[in-house]
Amino acid sequence: MSQEPQASPYRPDYRLKPLARWLGSEVAAADFPEHRLRFRNDRWAGAVGLSSLSDEQWIAHFGRFEPLPDNMPGPLALKYHGHQFRVYNPDIGDGRGFLFAQLRDGEDRLLDLGTKGSGRTPYSRDGDGRLTLKGAVREILATEMLEALGVCTSKTFSVIETGEELRRGDEPSPTRSAVMVRLSHGHIRIGTFQRLLVLEEIERIEELVSYCLEAFPGAQPPGGATAASEPAVIFMHQVVARMADLAASYMAAGFVHGVLNTDNMNVSGESFDYGPWRWLPRWDPAFTAAYFDHAGLYAFGRQPEAFHWNCAQLAIALRPIADSEPLIAALDSFAGLYRERFALRFAWRLGVRPKDVEENIALVSAAEAHMRDAGISPDELHFRHRGGRDAPTGAFGDLLRTFESTEGGGNSFWQADAPPTLHIDEVERVWAAIAENDDWQPLRDKVGAIRELGAALGTSPQRLG
Numbered sequence: 001m002s003q004e005p006q007a008s009p010y011r012p013d014y015r016l017k018p019l020a021r022w023l024g025s026e027v028a029a030a031d032f033p034e035h036r037l038r039f040r041n042d043r044w045a046g047a048v049g050l051s052s053l054s055d056e057q058w059i060a061h062f063g064r065f066e067p068l069p070d071n072m073p074g075p076l077a078l079k080y081h082g083h084q085f086r087v088y089n090p091d092i093g094d095g096r097g098f099l100f101a102q103l104r105d106g107e108d109r110l111l112d113l114g115t116k117g118s119g120r121t122p123y124s125r126d127g128d129g130r131l132t133l134k135g136a137v138r139e140i141l142a143t144e145m146l147e148a149l150g151v152c153t154s155k156t157f158s159v160i161e162t163g164e165e166l167r168r169g170d171e172p173s174p175t176r177s178a179v180m181v182r183l184s185h186g187h188i189r190i191g192t193f194q195r196l197l198v199l200e201e202i203e204r205i206e207e208l209v210s211y212c213l214e215a216f217p218g219a220q221p222p223g224g225a226t227a228a229s230e231p232a233v234i235f236m237h238q239v240v241a242r243m244a245d246l247a248a249s250y251m252a253a254g255f256v257h258g259v260l261n262t263d264n265m266n267v268s269g270e271s272f273d274y275g276p277w278r279w280l281p282r283w284d285p286a287f288t289a290a291y292f293d294h295a296g297l298y299a300f301g302r303q304p305e306a307f308h309w310n311c312a313q314l315a316i317a318l319r320p321i322a323d324s325e326p327l328i329a330a331l332d333s334f335a336g337l338y339r340e341r342f343a344l345r346f347a348w349r350l351g352v353r354p355k356d357v358e359e360n361i362a363l364v365s366a367a368e369a370h371m372r373d374a375g376i377s378p379d380e381l382h383f384r385h386r387g388g389r390d391a392p393t394g395a396f397g398d399l400l401r402t403f404e405s406t407e408g409g410g411n412s413f414w415q416a417d418a419p420p421t422l423h424i425d426e427v428e429r430v431w432a433a434i435a436e437n438d439d440w441q442p443l444r445d446k447v448g449a450i451r452e453l454g455a456a457l458g459t460s461p462q463r464l465g
Contacts, residue, residue, distance in 0.1 A: 004455075006106030010049030012071040014102050015110055015215055022204060023192070024076035027098055030119025030129065032179065034163025035063040038133075038440065039140055043451075044155045044183055047105040062158040062181045065118065071101045077121035081198060082191030082263025083313060085297055090198060092191070092263055093123030096130065099187055110215050112187050113157065116180045116273075130166050133159075133176035134431050135275075137443060141430065142274040143182075144450045145422050149253040150345065150460025152246060154184040154272035170291075176435075185270045188212055190239075190310055191263035193317035202320045209235050209321070216268045218242070218465045226329055232322035235267075236330040240311050242269025242465035244334050247307040248341035249463075251300075252349055254280040254378030258289030260298045260306040262313050269465050279422050280378060283371030308334045337464065348461050349378075351387040352403035363399050370396035383419040413456035420449035 016023065037055050045051040050068075053061070060066045067073055075098035081090045098121065101113040116139070117131025136159040146153040158181040165174035188208065196205045209231050218238035221228040225237065246269050250257065257264075258276035266272055278289040285301025293299070298306055311334060315327040343360030346367070347353070354360050370392065371381050384390060387407035391397035407414075430446055433439040 005044050005047035007046045008049050008104070008106035010069075011104040012068065012101070013104050013110060014072050016076075016099070016102060016211070017072075019207065019211060020076055022079075022201070023208075024078040024094070024099065025122050027075050027077045027121045028119070029065040029075060029098075029115075030162075030179075032063065032160075032162035032164065032177075034161065035059045036161040036163070037063075037158075038136075038161050038178070039156065039159040039443075041155060041157045041183070044157060048103050048111060048183065058158065059160060062113075063160040063162075063179060065100060065115075068101045068103075068113075071103065072099070075100055075115070075118070077123060078187055078192070079123070079195060080189050080191035080263055081195040082189070082261050083194075083310075084261045084263070085293075086309075088194075089263075090195070091123075091125060094121055095124040095127050096121070100181065109185060112184045114182055114184055114187055116182065117162075117177070118179050128166070130162075130164065130177050131180055132166055132168060132171065133161055133178040134171055134435070136178040136180045137431055137434065138277070138427060139180060139182075139274045140443070141422055141427060141446065141450075142277050144447050145279075145420075145453075146253065146255065146271060148450050148454030148457065149249070149255075150348065150457065151249040151253055151255070152185075152242075152270050152463050154182045154270060157181045157183040182272065184266070184268075184272055186212075186216055186266060186268040188215075188267050189263050190265040190267060190314045190317070191261075193267075193314060194262060197317040197320065205317065206231075206321050209318070212267055213238075221330070222333075225326065227323065227326040230322055230326070232318045233326045233330065236315060236318060236322070236327050237333070238465040239267050239269070239314060240330050240334050240465075241337055242267075242463065243307045243311050244304075244337035245269065245341045245464040246271055247304040248338050248345050249460075250303055251342050252345035252378075254283075254300075256280065256287060256289040256298070256300045257303065258293065258298060260303060260310065262310045265307075265310045265314075267314070269463065278424060281423050282375050282377050283368060304338050307338075341461075341464065344461050347403070348406075349382045349457065350385065350400075351382075351405060351407050352400070353406050355403065363396075363403065366394075366396040366399050370394065377421070377423075379419055379421045383414065386414045389414075411456050413452060420446065420453050422450075 042051045077094035077098045097115045120129035140156045143156045162177045164177040167173040221237040227233045256278045276290040287300045387405035391400040433442045
């Protein structure tokens with residue numbers, strides 16, 4: 001995917017319509033007392049032909065959820081199950097969001113517009129279906145930084161403050177409310193397939209595989225793969241490749257998602273739904289993002305394991321329509337793909353031309369040891385030594401000097417004192433300006449700086465799958 005989205009006319013494409021009857025429930029958006037537009041992503045609105053909307057039209061569609069022209073007639077809350085911290089939960093689904101529209105971008109990819117904080121649904125359980133404004137601000141920051149660092153991520157498309165007071169246990173209350181719209185490459189989760197397996201709806205598993213192969217086209221299985229022409233096997237290979245690459249991109253970014261449950265795994269290979277995320281303050285595989293992750297299940301260094309485990313749950317869900325052997329073969333390709341992609345993405349962020357896999361891995365291992373010994377973060381390492389500059393003494397510096405820079409004539413961005421980062425104290429400063437003074441300039445400044453970082457890094461490696 002190119003770093004800069006390509007402009008496109010508005011092209012609605014409600015491709016999920018034949019599946020909607022059993023894939024979700026028709027719902028209505030909440031009737032909010034206020035609609036104050038706080039963020040509109042015109043950068044990506046242009047890619048789906050919506051940047052010409054006035055603010056009033058924007059609020060009508062993304063605050064009151066009036067249907068977009070020739071698109072979905074109304075919201076659809078999707079049904080799914082999932083393993084949450086390895087415990088199976090059948091009582092989940094879109095509890096505070098829904099699918100609102102489907103459309104194509106300038107690269108002809110099918111994209112979804114989905115919500116967060118849009119009100120109660122049949123799957124809300126005891127929740128109020130709302131989103132705090134702080135949560136929306138945090139998601140803006142997370143998605144902007146991940147996009148800049150080459151991670152395949154949903155895009156925060158719109159944030160509208162809604163004028164309600166919410167009470168939450170994990171932030172000072174009452175707190176302000178918002179409704180958010182995200183632009184995503186699909187909303188089909190591993191947990192969507194798990195639900196169909198539990199309900200023994202085998203024909204619908206087949207139907208959903210066919211939809212995913214059409215909606216998220218990808219590579220064929222590698223040469224010599226068993227049952228390589230079977231749809232479920234093709235799909236399994238694609239998802240495993242995407243998940244291995246996504247895990248690698250997290251690790252190269254120094255990012256901790258925090259909640260890698262199967263209901264948070266999009267089979268398109270796109271990262272989404274940012275709750276207790278963090279960026280590493282220093283290189284520490286045991287670092288966790290979620291205060292409730294007491295066992296460190298989703299610690300930074302265990303994220304690849306979590307992705308692999310979740311892929312295994314997809315293989316189990318596909319077992320009624322495919323033999324075990326080719327599904328396991330696809331699953332077993334995860335480790336090698338992850339290893340290769342992590343080294344490739346690490347070299348890209350460091351601004352050096354990759355060599356063969358073993359040499360790339362040696363550079364990564366030396367860099368990890370250097371970060372650990374120096375007590376620095378991946379952000380610091382990649383900025384200080386971008387393009388191989390100022391190589392330090394020791395094993396990392398010795399290896400780095402053998403790699404060719406991809407910086408060419410250089411970029412003035414890398415001459416600044418430090419790169420834009422998103423460590424928790426900076427996030428809290430951005431939020432404090434909003435909470436205390438309704439000052440949105442620090443957020444705008446941070447987003448601008450992050451986009452400059454993305455431009456300086458350039459086009460990321462093409463993703464797998």
